[in-house]
């Protein structure tokens with residue numbers, strides 16, 4: 001087991017040049033969308049959607065990995081979060097996104113992974129609850145990691161940042 005450093009920053013998930021991988025809050029078809037998926041696909045360029053096509057569809061809780069294309073990151077890990085109130089049990093499915101993304105990153109030998117607050121935009125998951133699920137999933141997964149040493153949560157607003165900091169404290 002290695003020590004894993006966890007931090008929270010306010011910013012744009014598509015502008016994290018010092019991380020090996022960024023995580024996309026994807027849709028099942030792995031196509032460009034709004035929010036995180038829009039930012040990641042527009043920064044990565046059309047090659048990302050092309051690489052995604054044969055990997056789709058994915059189901060809630062699942063994660064798949066692609067190259068970073070024009071992003072400054074080596075890899076993109078695409079997670080489909082649960083739609084709150086529809087995909088149940090939503091807390092387990094949301095936790096699975098974080099656990100599966102970290103497992104893929106570790107299997108690839110990556111050192112650093114940046115996550116957005118999966119499911120808390122279009123998919124309607126309450127931010128404070130999502131932050132608690134993310135924190136618990138990271139605590140679950142950390143002891144099993146061998147290459148991943150840095151995990152960053154990238155939050156859009158200051159209030160979201162404070163909520164994640166509280167959950168991880």
Ligand code: AR6
Nearest residue numbers: 012013025027033034035036037039119120121122123156
């Ligand atoms: N960087 C960091 N966080 C962001 C960014 C950004 N560039 N843009 C938005 N957020 P969402 P979901 C925050 O909707 O809920 C898409 O259309 C945002 O404030 O991106 O998992 C896909 O195609 C919110 O807190 O993801 C799917 O259909 C969080 O990131 C669907 O939305 C997640 O918001 C996925 O919905």
